[in-house]
Amino acid sequence: MIRKLAFRNVKRMTKDYLVYFITMAVVSALMFSFNTLLFSKEIQNLFEMAGTMAIMTGLATFFIVLIVAWLINYMVHFILEKRSREFGIYLLAGMKKKEIAGLYLFENLLLGTGAFFVGMLLGFFLQQILLSIFYSMIQMNYHLHLEFSWNCIVMTAASYGGCYLLALLRCRKKFKKMNIRDLMDSQKENESISAKNENRKKIFFPLSVIFIILFGFFLFCYKEWDIGIAILFLFGLVITIYLFYVGISAWISCYVRKKGNAVYCGNTLLLLRQLSAKVRTLSFTMGTLTALFTLALLGSSAALMFNHFQNQILINKFPFDVQVYSSQTDEDFCKEIEVLSRETKINSVYCYNIYENGTNTVNTYLYTHLKEFGTNYQRTDGTPNQKKIDQNNAMVYYDYDTYMAVSDYNYLRKMLKLPQINLKDNEYMFHMKDRVFRQTGDFSDQICIENEGERLRCAGYYTESFSQDGHNGSDYILVVPDSIAQKMRPYYKEMVSDIKGKTPVNLQKKLDDIETGDENICSGSDSIVLFAAKNLVRDNLVPEVKYMLSSIIFPLFYIGLVFLCVSLTVLSVQQLCDSVKYKYRYRILFQIGYSRKEIEKIILQQLVSYYLCPVLMAFVISGMISIYMGARFNFYTGVYTSPLLYFLISASLFLGVYVIYFIITYIGFKQNIEQGYMAR
Amino acid sequence: MKDAIRICDVEKYYGNENHVTKAVDRVSFSVKTGEFVGVMGPSGSGKTTLLNLLSTIDHVTAGHIYYGETDITELEEEQLSEFRKKNLGFVFQEYNLLDTLTLEENIMLVMTLQCRSKKEIQTRCSELLHLLGIEEVKDQYPYQVSGGQKQRCACARAIANHPLLLLADEPTGALDSQAAQTLLETFENLNQQMQTTIFMVTHDAFSASYCDRILFLKDGKIFHELSRGNKERRDFLNAILDVLALTGGELSHDS
Numbered sequence: 001m002i003r004k005l006a007f008r009n010v011k012r013m014t015k016d017y018l019v020y021f022i023t024m025a026v027v028s029a030l031m032f033s034f035n036t037l038l039f040s041k042e043i044q045n046l047f048e049m050a051g052t053m054a055i056m057t058g059l060a061t062f063f064i065v066l067i068v069a070w071l072i073n074y075m076v077h078f079i080l081e082k083r084s085r086e087f088g089i090y091l092l093a094g095m096k097k098k099e100i101a102g103l104y105l106f107e108n109l110l111l112g113t114g115a116f117f118v119g120m121l122l123g124f125f126l127q128q129i130l131l132s133i134f135y136s137m138i139q140m141n142y143h144l145h146l147e148f149s150w151n152c153i154v155m156t157a158a159s160y161g162g163c164y165l166l167a168l169l170r171c172r173k174k175f176k177k178m179n180i181r182d183l184m185d186s187q188k189e190n191e192s193i194s195a196k197n198e199n200r201k202k203i204f205f206p207l208s209v210i211f212i213i214l215f216g217f218f219l220f221c222y223k224e225w226d227i228g229i230a231i232l233f234l235f236g237l238v239i240t241i242y243l244f245y246v247g248i249s250a251w252i253s254c255y256v257r258k259k260g261n262a263v264y265c266g267n268t269l270l271l272l273r274q275l276s277a278k279v280r281t282l283s284f285t286m287g288t289l290t291a292l293f294t295l296a297l298l299g300s301s302a303a304l305m306f307n308h309f310q311n312q313i314l315i316n317k318f319p320f321d322v323q324v325y326s327s328q329t330d331e332d333f334c335k336e337i338e339v340l341s342r343e344t345k346i347n348s349v350y351c352y353n354i355y356e357n358g359t360n361t362v363n364t365y366l367y368t369h370l371k372e373f374g375t376n377y378q379r380t381d382g383t384p385n386q387k388k389i390d391q392n393n394a395m396v397y398y399d400y401d402t403y404m405a406v407s408d409y410n411y412l413r414k415m416l417k418l419p420q421i422n423l424k425d426n427e428y429m430f431h432m433k434d435r436v437f438r439q440t441g442d443f444s445d446q447i448c449i450e451n452e453g454e455r456l457r458c459a460g461y462y463t464e465s466f467s468q469d470g471h472n473g474s475d476y477i478l479v480v481p482d483s484i485a486q487k488m489r490p491y492y493k494e495m496v497s498d499i500k501g502k503t504p505v506n507l508q509k510k511l512d513d514i515e516t517g518d519e520n521i522c523s524g525s526d527s528i529v530l531f532a533a534k535n536l537v538r539d540n541l542v543p544e545v546k547y548m549l550s551s552i553i554f555p556l557f558y559i560g561l562v563f564l565c566v567s568l569t570v571l572s573v574q575q576l577c578d579s580v581k582y583k584y585r586y587r588i589l590f591q592i593g594y595s596r597k598e599i600e601k602i603i604l605q606q607l608v609s610y611y612l613c614p615v616l617m618a619f620v621i622s623g624m625i626s627i628y629m630g631a632r633f634n635f636y637t638g639v640y641t642s643p644l645l646y647f648l649i650s651a652s653l654f655l656g657v658y659v660i661y662f663i664i665t666y667i668g669f670k671q672n673i674e675q676g677y678m679a680r
Numbered sequence: 681m682k683d684a685i686r687i688c689d690v691e692k693y694y695g696n697e698n699h700v701t702k703a704v705d706r707v708s709f710s711v712k713t714g715e716f717v718g719v720m721g722p723s724g725s726g727k728t729t730l731l732n733l734l735s736t737i738d739h740v741t742a743g744h745i746y747y748g749e750t751d752i753t754e755l756e757e758e759q760l761s762e763f764r765k766k767n768l769g770f771v772f773q774e775y776n777l778l779d780t781l782t783l784e785e786n787i788m789l790v791m792t793l794q795c796r797s798k799k800e801i802q803t804r805c806s807e808l809l810h811l812l813g814i815e816e817v818k819d820q821y822p823y824q825v826s827g828g829q830k831q832r833c834a835c836a837r838a839i840a841n842h843p844l845l846l847l848a849d850e851p852t853g854a855l856d857s858q859a860a861q862t863l864l865e866t867f868e869n870l871n872q873q874m875q876t877t878i879f880m881v882t883h884d885a886f887s888a889s890y891c892d893r894i895l896f897l898k899d900g901k902i903f904h905e906l907s908r909g910n911k912e913r914r915d916f917l918n919a920i921l922d923v924l925a926l927t928g929g930e931l932s933h934d935s
Contacts, residue, residue, distance in 0.1 A: 256785070257819070264798040269789060273780040588776045591737060592790050592837070593765025595758050 006103055010110045013079065019576065019664060020075050021115050023569040027068055027562060028119030031061070032156040033127040034558050037134060039152040043547075053551035060555035064562045065162050067292070071566045072167035074285075075573065076108055080174065082577060101175035105168055112164050116157070123156070134550060202254050204247025208240040215240075216624045237621065241294075242287035244617060245279050252276035267602055270589075275609050278578075285570060286614050292567040293618030293654075294625075299560035300650035301626035303553040305633045308641045309529055310549050316465035317531065317545075318538035319416055322497040323471050324511065325534045327519055329353065329490040335514045336535075340497055343507055347498040348415070352408040354473065355488035356400035361447045362476060363397040364389050370439060372525045372636065398491065398522045402473040404431075405485035412472070415498055418464055423481050426451075427459040432476040434463040435638025436525065451484045470521035470532050508540035527636045564654060567614075568661040575610060575665050579672035586673045596674075603673060607666055615658065623647050684713040684844060684877050685734070690743035692729050692900075703729040705900035706743070711845075714875040716867070718888045720920075721897030727881040728849060730897065734879060735768055735847045736760045747844060765793060769838030769846045773853035775830040777822040783833040784809065784818040790840050808836040812866060828859025835866060839876060846870070848880040852887045864890045885924060889917035896923060 014021050037043060038057050080087075090100050215233055222229075253276045256263055263269045279286060324336050333351055340346050367377040368384045373396075379385050392399055406423045409431070413420060423429060428449050432440075444458030466472050471494055480488075512535055523532030531545055586599055594602070630643025692704040704726045711717050721727045732738035734745060736752055745752050747767060755763060770776070777786045787808055791801045809815045812832040817825045822833070831851060838846055848867070852860035868890050870876040882888050890913070896904035904923055908916045 257782075259802075261798065263788075264792055264796075264801055266792060266795070269781070269785060269792055270778070273778075273785065277780045584776070585778055585780075588778060590761075591735070591764070591770050591776065593761055593768070593793060595761030597758065598761070 006107050006110065009103075009107050010114070013107065013111055014114065017075070017079065017573055017576075019569055019572045019661070019668075021111065021118075023071070023565050024112060024115035025119040025122055026565055027064075028116045028156060028160050029122035029126045030558065030562060031064070031159055032120060032123030032152065033130045034060070034554065035152045035155045035159075036127045036131065036149070037554060039149040039155070040131075041149075043134075052548055053554075056551045056555040057558070060559050061159050063559055065159050065166070067563060067566050068160075068163040069166035071569060072108075072112075072163055074570060076104075076167060077174065078573065078577070080104065097175050104175070108168060109164065112160070116160055120153070120156075130554075134554070198250045198253050198257075201246050201250035204243040205251040206247075208244040208247055211236055211240045212620060212624075215621075219624055219628045238291070241290045241617065241621070242284065244290075245283035245286045245613075248613075249276045249279040249283065253280075267598075267605065270602065271605055271609060274606055275613070278610060279613060282574065285574070289567045289571060289614040290617045290621075292563045293614055294622045296560040296563040296567070297618060297622035297647070297650055297654055298626055298629075299556040299563070300653060301622070301646045302629065303556035303560070304646045304649055305630060305639070306529070306549045306553045306556075308639050308646070309633075309637050310546055312639050312641070313529075313637060314542060314545055314549070317467075317469070318536050318541055319465045319467055320412075320496040320536070321499040321503065321538055322495075322507070322511075323467055323536040324495045325471055325519060325521060326493045326495075326516065329493055331493045333493075333495040336495060336511060337497075339507075339510050339514065340499070343504050343510060345500040347500045349495065349497045350408075350411055350415070351493065351495045352404070352411070353485075353490040354477070354492050354494060355403040355405070355485050356398070356491040357403065357488045358400060359450075360389065360397075360400050361449065362401045362478065363399075365443060365447050366397065366436070366440070366475065366525070369443070370436065370525055372527065395520065395522045396525055397474050400491065401478060402476075402491060403478045403480050403485060403488055404472065405482045406479050407482050409477075409479045412466075412496065415496065416464070416466075421459075421462070421479075423459055423479065424457075425481055425483065426454065426456055428456045428478050428480045428484075429459040430461045430476055431466050431468070431472070431479060432461060432463055433468050433524065433526075433638065434465075436475050437461055437463045438638075449478065449480075451480070451487070456480070456484075467536070468524060469526060469530075470523045471536070474522045474524035503537060503539035505540065508535060508537040508544075511535040511537065526638075528633060529637060560650075560654075561657075564657055568658065571611060571614070572661050572665040575607060576668050576672065579669040583673060583675070599673070600670060603670055604666065607662065607669060611658070611662055611665075619651065623651075626650070683710040684715070684748070685711040685879075686744075686746040687734070688744045688746070690730075690733060690745060691741045692726070692733060692738070693741045702900045704733065704740075707897075707900070707902055708743075709895060709902065709905075711877060711879060714871065714877055716871045716878045716890065716892045717880070718891035718894045719879070719881045719897055720883060720885075720888055720894055720924075722883070725897045726900040727883075727897055729900075731847055731849050731879070731881045734845075735770065736764050765790075766841065767844040769841070769843035771831065771834045771838050771846065771848040771851045773850035775822065775827070775834050775854070777830055777834060777837075779822050782819050782821055783814055783825065783829070786822070786833055787837045787840055790837055794841060804840060808840060812836045826859065827855050828862055831855060831859070831863050832866060835863070835870075839870060839874075844877065846876050846878045848878065848882075850882055850884075851880065852882070852884060860884075860887065885917060885920045888920050889913050894920060894923075896927075898927070 034057055038054055043053075087100055087104070090103075091097070095103075215237060218229075218233065252272050256269065256272050256276070263272070322340065324333060326333065333349075337346075337349055340349070364377075364384050364386070367373055367389050375382075377385050377389050390399075406421070410420045421429065430437075430444075442458075442461065449456045449458075466477070468475055468477065516534070519534045521532045521534060523530055529545075529549070531541065533541075586603075589599055589602070590596075626647040627643045630641075630646040633639065634641065634643060687710065688708050690704055690707050691702070694701045694703055707726075707730065719727050719730060729738065733740055736755075740753050743753070747763075750763070752760065752763060777783070778789070781789060784805060787805050788801055791804060796804075806815075809818050812835055814825075814829050814832050814836070817829055822830050825833075831854075835851075846867075851867075852863055855863060864887055867878055867880070871878055871892075878891075880887070880891065888894050892908050894906040895902050896906070906916075906919055906923060911919070
């Protein structure tokens, strides 16, 4: 009998809390498809760094399990409260508390299992979409096929089960504490409308607005952030998020009580009162939702940053098919060339020297002027700390300025299909990373490049992609006439090669396997995404780096999406249950003369205001942080997308999902209300 | 006095092909302007259905209801809402106040709906609060005041827009005898001093004794009608009790 009851209750629960059921199915589908990336044999075989994806997805899964457990816990308590009268009746009928708790637990597990199986079916579709996106991101062809792995299913079931375990552990306790009277009465509990200390509480509203403005000001104007200040602001931000809702509800309530002018216009009175009562009761939930929305938006903004890096910078990072570095100036690269001729069809091979003349004028200038280094290489009076620069512990730049002969330079330009350049005997020119040049501008008047005591004239700057992460210089190379280069000392040696046709998948590995001595490559001032290696095989490295970036991008989107769905479910279920609870409110409005259209308008306005409340706050906070993050990201990586765009794109993705949930809620809400007053 | 409302052969059926319930069965009567009419009857006799039909909340199956020259059975849904907003006021047994609004705001709400000016709303509101004696609790929420105060607030809300007809469904049903008496006196005052037309459904003989005329409903039909005329209220109450006694006292036990 109890089993029959449980099945019936689950059927009803699925209908009443469809949004919750769908979200749980979507969550398990997401879990399954992201875990596929982890367990796919094909991907594991393709990349050396398959472990990165495992770690990142594992980390994301950890947070997701926590947050989904929170959702389940929230829903279990929420439904328990809604059904408390029913449980009271079971108690009256003689069932034991233990049996009821068991029944409820069983029902929840049934619902969860149902959602899991629906989710798995959905997961197979989602898996194909995700794999297609993944393979197109790493520039490989993907043929649709079912990726089936028991490990993946077990992992998904374990994470999903973990969520339930975490959530349901606390549920039994709640039953133990309850008695019949509490159960029968708890459904009658209404939103607290008590207006205690409203006047005092309303101060939280301006205070939190001031804090947010202050936070924005500090974020963009204050330069000396350290961990202490960051933690302080983070702590303040969390408190502000929660107190904001206490403040705004008190503020609205006081405004209505003072009978501000807006109160007398149309439906404002009703809307403001409903909103303030709702926000007051749900201030903690609203705060949590804001925090989750903020994290979701930040996650997807960060993912977009890496995605833009991939599209703008990475494709130009390795301009040559193959490039090899050697610190031995007498290196002839015969072993490498042998591997190349064995594995590929070589179009051309070119070996050349990078020179030095014992000076480090440019290095000193860059160490002391690039914002990346701050004041690390300056003395307190702002002059260069030559001792520290000469020690060169960071190995960002080589010990000496790096030079290249114009004939070598022109040969390389020809390989890259770039126009040739001419240099006069007393001229030199710069080839720099675009990102660095954007920061320094023309600084030739600040430095002195000499040849036998005669100052050379700067003929200009070139900023095309030129493999300047330690190969053709780090960040920059000075190009000088051949006559001048020949008087310099060879510093290290480079080999570039143009390959005909497709590059073999394991060429990089074969080149790396060649025994050489210690190679210290100075990779330049790039940060966040840095790839410095002795051997560079473009067609091997680009997918590898893209895979590495994907292992950041995918988990970030994964977290963002799950957080968003969880928050929206809470918001949606809250509203739908209210619609059942507050049917009579709308019946009264109908009776006092509101037309169906007017009531629909009020429902829409009311839902929009509830839905906007946590989102607006999340938009402000995440907007500021993601614009700041984007600006820093662009600064360090050289991506030229506007920082605002990262936020706008992720906000529109976010709003897309938001609108879907909103529409579902609005339709459900309207139907529930109409059943109340339109019944004939 | 001219007829404010005319109910002509109104029928209301519920149910499906297999089972039809006649909630209101060919009922006809009229209410004059400024009249205080009561409807009594056992549960299931169709009192509330009749009130719902009069109040445009429910549609007739057949027949016509005229407010002046307007036949509300011919009106579209939007027109009905507009009609309800302008011409009707409601008082229910369960008060039906919005629990998120204070008493004053509950009264204000119906006036903001009619887009009146701030000053006008404030003046009318304080006038009503004073008239119904709930000035002191105007800033309280419904759950903070007594049933009687809630019902008087509902009354104030109902008459805020000077309705053509005040409809009351068991208004004293949830009140203690003292509060019920105060409310009925308020109704009487509204009726006599402000010429408000009142249509009240009740099963309580005491409440009914405040009316000018009582319609007795049974099985959806009017089976008796009693006018107060110049009788004292006490005599009218006795007359009502006599009618109830004739029906076997059925009416007084049907709450």
